[in-house]
Structure formats: structure tokens, C-alpha cells
Amino acid sequence: MQVRKPRTSSFQAIKTDILKKIKDGYWAPGETIPGEESIAADYGCSRVTVNRALRELADSGYVERRRKSGTRVSMNMERAARIEIPLVRKEIEAKGGTYSYLLLEKEEVQTSDWVRVKLNLQKAGPVLHIRCLHLSSGIPYQYEDRWINLDRVPAARDETFKDINPNEWLVKEEPFSEAEHTFSAALADKETANLLEIAENDPLFIVERRTWQANDTITAVKLTFPGTTYKMISRG
Amino acid sequence: MQVRKPRTSSFQAIKTDILKKIKDGYWAPGETIPGEESIAADYGCSRVTVNRALRELADSGYVERRRKSGTRVSMNMERAARIEIPLVRKEIEAKGGTYSYLLLEKEEVQTSDWVRVKLNLQKAGPVLHIRCLHLSSGIPYQYEDRWINLDRVPAARDETFKDINPNEWLVKEEPFSEAEHTFSAALADKETANLLEIAENDPLFIVERRTWQANDTITAVKLTFPGTTYKMISRG
DNA sequence: ATTGATATTATGTATATACATAATAGGTCA
DNA sequence: TGACCTATTATGTATATACATAATATCAAT
Numbered sequence: 001m002q003v004r005k006p007r008t009s010s011f012q013a014i015k016t017d018i019l020k021k022i023k024d025g026y027w028a029p030g031e032t033i034p035g036e037e038s039i040a041a042d043y044g045c046s047r048v049t050v051n052r053a054l055r056e057l058a059d060s061g062y063v064e065r066r067r068k069s070g071t072r073v074s075m076n077m078e079r080a081a082r083i084e085i086p087l088v089r090k091e092i093e094a095k096g097g098t099y100s101y102l103l104l105e106k107e108e109v110q111t112s113d114w115v116r117v118k119l120n121l122q123k124a125g126p127v128l129h130i131r132c133l134h135l136s137s138g139i140p141y142q143y144e145d146r147w148i149n150l151d152r153v154p155a156a157r158d159e160t161f162k163d164i165n166p167n168e169w170l171v172k173e174e175p176f177s178e179a180e181h182t183f184s185a186a187l188a189d190k191e192t193a194n195l196l197e198i199a200e201n202d203p204l205f206i207v208e209r210r211t212w213q214a215n216d217t218i219t220a221v222k223l224t225f226p227g228t229t230y231k232m233i234s235r236g
Numbered sequence: 237m238q239v240r241k242p243r244t245s246s247f248q249a250i251k252t253d254i255l256k257k258i259k260d261g262y263w264a265p266g267e268t269i270p271g272e273e274s275i276a277a278d279y280g281c282s283r284v285t286v287n288r289a290l291r292e293l294a295d296s297g298y299v300e301r302r303r304k305s306g307t308r309v310s311m312n313m314e315r316a317a318r319i320e321i322p323l324v325r326k327e328i329e330a331k332g333g334t335y336s337y338l339l340l341e342k343e344e345v346q347t348s349d350w351v352r353v354k355l356n357l358q359k360a361g362p363v364l365h366i367r368c369l370h371l372s373s374g375i376p377y378q379y380e381d382r383w384i385n386l387d388r389v390p391a392a393r394d395e396t397f398k399d400i401n402p403n404e405w406l407v408k409e410e411p412f413s414e415a416e417h418t419f420s421a422a423l424a425d426k427e428t429a430n431l432l433e434i435a436e437n438d439p440l441f442i443v444e445r446r447t448w449q450a451n452d453t454i455t456a457v458k459l460t461f462p463g464t465t466y467k468m469i470s471r472g
Numbered sequence: 473a474t475t476g477a478t479a480t481t482a483t484g485t486a487t488a489t490a491c492a493t494a495a496t497a498g499g500t501c502a
Numbered sequence: 503t504g505a506c507c508t509a510t511t512a513t514g515t516a517t518a519t520a521c522a523t524a525a526t527a528t529c530a531a532t
Contacts, residue, residue, distance in 0.1 A: 011515075022413060025450030029411035035482060046517045051483075059295075062413075067483045068525040076407050079321045081417035083470075086315070171312050175265035177258060177298075180471040181317035185421035185441040185463030203439050203463070205421040209315075214261030227421030227439070234319075235416040246485075271512060282487045287513075303513045304495040 014043055015053040022062055022073050032072045033063070081234035085181070085207065087168060088134045088142050088223075097136030101165050104195075105131040108150065108157065119147055119217045120210060126150040128157065130166050133195055140196045146221040153218060167221070176211035176218050183207055185227060196226050203227030250279055251289040258298055258309050268308045269299070317470040321417070321443065323404060324370045324378050324459075333372030337401050340431075341367040344386065344393065355383055355453045356446060362386040364393065366402050369431055376432045382457040389454060403457070412447035412454050419443055421463060432462050439463030 018033070020026075027033050036054065040047045054071055057063045065071045089099045109115070111124045119127065128148040134141050146166050148156045153174050161169065186204045193200040205225040211218045254269070256262075263269050272290065276283045290307055293299045301307045325335045345351070347360045355363065364384040370377050382402050384392045389410045397405065422440045429436040441461040447454045 023450065025413075029413070029449070037482085047483095048518085049516060051485095052515090055484085065483065066525070067523065068481055068527095070482060075411045079415065081319045081321060081415075081419075083317045083319060083419070084315070085317060175311045177261075177265070178471075179315065179317075180469070182470075183317075183319070183419055183441075183468040184466065185439040187423075187437075187439050201423075201437060203421040203423050205419075213265070214259065225421075227423075230420065232419040233416070234418075235414075248485095273512085283513095284488085285486060287515095288485090291514085301513065302495070303493065304497095304511055306512060 011049050011052040011056075014039070014045075014050060015056055018053060018057060019062060027073050029073045029075050032070050035070055083181075083232055083234050085209070087171070088144075089165070089168065092134070092136040092141055095136065097141070098138075100135045100138065102133040102135065103130070103161050104133060105129065106161055115147060119149055119220050120212075121149065121217055128153075130161060132161070132165060134165065140198075141225070143192060143195050143224040144221060145224070146219060148219045149217050152213075152216045166219075170219060174213070174218055176213045178212040180210045181207060182209075183232075192224060196224070198226050198228070205230045205232075247285050247288040247292075250275070250281075250286060251292055254289060254293060255298060263309050265309045265311050268306045271306055319417075319468055319470050321445070323407070324380075325401070325404065328370065328372040328377055331372065333377070334374075336371045336374065338369040338371065339366070339397050340369060341365065342397055351383060355385055355456050356448075357385065357453055364389075366397060368397070368401060370401070377461070379428060379431050379460040380457060381460070382455060384455045385453050388449075388452045402455075406455060410449070410454055412449045414448040416446045417443060418445075419468075428460060432460070434462050434464070441466045441468075 018039075033039075034042075036047045036050045039050045039054075043050070054063065054065065058065050058071075062074055063071050064074050086094070089101075092099045107129045109127055109129055111119070111121060111127050115121075115127055116124065128150050130144075130146045130148065132144050132146075134144065144166070148166070148170070150157060153170070155173060156166075156169075159169055184206045186206055188196065188198055188200055188202045188204050190200050192204065193202060196204075203226075205227045207223040207225075208221070209223070210220045254275075269275075270278075272283045272286045275286045275290075279286070290299065290301065294301050294307075298310055299307050300310050322330070325337075328335045343365045345363055345365055347355070347357060347363050351357075351363055352360065364386050366380070366382045366384065368380050368382075370380065380402070384402070384406070386393060389406070391409060392402075392405075395405055420442045422442055424432065424434055424436055424438045424440050426436050428440065429438060432440075439462075441463045443459040443461075444457070445459070446456045
């Protein structure tokens, strides 16, 4: 198996080559692949370059490396799914729908114990409660129930959220550094069913997200999709 | 416990320091952080070492880098969730339950068009259909409906699957290099409700997975959880 | 045979150096 | 003013070299 040699060998090319050999089964899972020195010789490059290629493959979980033993193809490729959660507008437009948005409620409330737990707040403070609906070509697509920590994001008080939805506003105004996502299924209660224009007790797919920045909770949101039509797919 | 301090600066330490400053808000999202040379001077190390630290932070999505402009803290930390899908036995045991397993059906069938699409098979061939139930302390936890490509995994024909569940057997016998996951919600039909010991039309949380190795489909499986109790959580 | 010390080996990291490349800034000329 | 060129700058990559470290292999001592 002869390899084309560019003027300068690129760790990218080596990485791609090796990954291809793994995906094609040229090196089977569990098999030990040649050492860095050996690969470096094949490509006529330095060991450090091969090291980087293999290290990144190890970071992605394709190979496992142990000193002295060498590098082997991973036995069980990650049974982890990486799920992108796009902006609902983009998601709808990507599917060919026309996005529209309806603000149902915007109300400032004081933190009850219940909200404090939901938002993971240390101390009491004002909170903005927003409920809204996202539609695809006029058909309800996602119902959003959101709480915003006004101590942390006071500017939300002055935003009407009539021309921009809370998610896009927050992305613009208040970035976060950490997030927690929960995925679950449930049945539609009467109110949710009405909003989403589905039958009561139809299935719902629910995504809940809480975000933080510098240890302060920014927002907690519950996104509800009609479960008969909505799927999240992750391929890797 | 005494840890010896390495006498040279480590890219790990730099990476951790910088990440902490980001998480703590010392550098706000959108803010440009000092250049590599500058950080290298601070730590008394070479620029290449800083480069690696920053590069890995960029790979993880914490910072964005552009030549000439510099490195800035990401505005919107990845709205991507990484979901680990553990072996059901381990998941149950981690929650304090006692795992048990019930094989419901094991049947070899010829590929119908329907199965061919499901398994993404190029050509017709024998397929093993397995249905089984995973229980936590005697309570149904997950219903599994699986198809295995016998052309690719002929050994499955001779395995009874009485003492080991299909997932664990496959992990051991037939590694894969690629997987696709789908998450959705649905209502329990009569049969599924009976198996999971829930009411008909109760909500279900459904994970579907298809796996490949070297362009051959290995298996397609549908994992069904009672939606009233099951949640998938991802924190990052 | 078991234990323990020692050598070997493959990967892991740090550094200086050199050059590549993308993006920007500044300047020239029409 | 705008089109175009050039210089500058921060990051990106490649390499040789050196040493660190973990895991294994080897061999001697008991």
C-alpha cells in the first residue's frame, strides 16, 4: 500500500488515511496498528506529525493508545450520540417550512420555591416567565415555556419579545458557558394539546435545557414537540 | 498525597487555567483573550505549548480562533448535547436496581423489503429477529426489538441469547465503526403496554440505533422505555 | 516459582525553529 | 473613491531533538 507523498506531510492527510482504513475495515477493531515510527517512515515525515494524527483519532474515540503496547482500533465505537439542538427557526426553515412565532405570555414573578429549584437559584429574586409558540407554515411546531433569571439578565424586562423570540434574543444578549439537557416523553394535557393542535393524550417529545454563565443560572426552558411527528437524529 | 510538580509547564495546566477563567467569567463570551506569545510569556513557556492548549479549547468549542484576529471566547457555547447510551444492565445497576433479562423471541427470517430498508441492506439475505425485555428488580425497564444481519454476523445463529442479552453479545462479538441514533416519543400499543406493564396509550421514550462496520449494516434496534419514568440527561 | 530490580519500548510532552496561511491594515495609483 | 498591491500579524503546521512516563519484558536473587 504505497502512499502519495506531498511536499510537506500533513497530519490531516495521515489522520484521514488512517480513519479510512479503520472505517473500511482494513484494520479491524481490536487490531493493533503500526507504531508511530513505522507510520512516519511510510509517509516520510516526523514521528511528531504521526503522533498528532493518532492523538486526535484517540480523542475522537476511534483508537485507543497505551504506552509500550501501541495503538489499537477501538472495539466499541462510542455508544454516545451527539445531538445538535438548532435554533427552532433554522430547524423549521431547513425543513422547508415558513417560520412564525406567537408570544402567549410574558410575566414577571417572584421566585417561589418551585421556580427556585427549577432555575437552580441560590437566593430569591425576580424571574421572567415566558410562554410562546413556534409555527412551521402556520402549523404549531414547538411550544416553549421559559424562565429567565432577571437578576442576571435585567435587560429582558425591557424587551417585548414580540419581534424576536426569547431564544434568539438570549443567544444575542446573554451567552452561557454551561448547559444541561434532558430528553423525555410525556402525554399532552388539555392545554398543551390545544396549543399544539393535537389531541389530548397524544405523545409529546420534550427537551428541557438549563444554562449557566459564571455559576449564575441564566434560563431554564422546556421545549415541547408533538411526538407523532418529531424525531431527533444523530449520525456519526 | 504529595504530587510532584513537573518542572516544565504543561499545556494541560494552561488549558485548565484558561478554561477556568472562561467559566468564571474572567473573560466574557465574545471577549478576545491575549495572544499566544503573551500567554507563553506569562507562563514562561514556548508558544507551541500555548498553541496546543488553545487549539484543544477551540476543538471543544470554548473559544474561536482566527488568524490575525486572535482568540475569543465563544459567544454561544455549543447547543449540542452529548448523550451517553450505556449498556442497559449497567444503567439499571447504576440506579440501584437488580438486572434481569427475558428473551421473548428469536427467529430467523428472510429479508422482506421492509426489513431491508430498516437494516439499510443492499441485497437480500437472512436476518435474525430478536425481541426481549430488560427488567430492573423485576420491573420492566426496557423493551428491545432487534434485527441482526446474519450475512455479516453468522455466529448469532448459534447463540441462544438465553444467558447473555443481544446487546452485550454484539459488543463482545461484532464491533462497529459507525452508528445512527434516533430519539422520539410515541404511545404504547396494547402489546407494548402489556410487556412494559404500563397502560395502553401511556407515553413511550424510544431510542433507535443502527450500526455499521466497514459499510455493512450489523444491527438495527429499537429500545422502548416507559416515558413516565425515563429521562436522558446530558450535562456539559 | 515468586518477587523485585532493571532494561526496553512506544507513546506523551516540551521546546526552538522555520515556514505557511488567513485576515487585516495601510498605502499607491488611476 | 475604489481597485489593487504590500506589509504586518496571529495563528497553523512541520520538524528535530530531548526528555518523561507507563507498560511490558527480562533476569537475578531468594
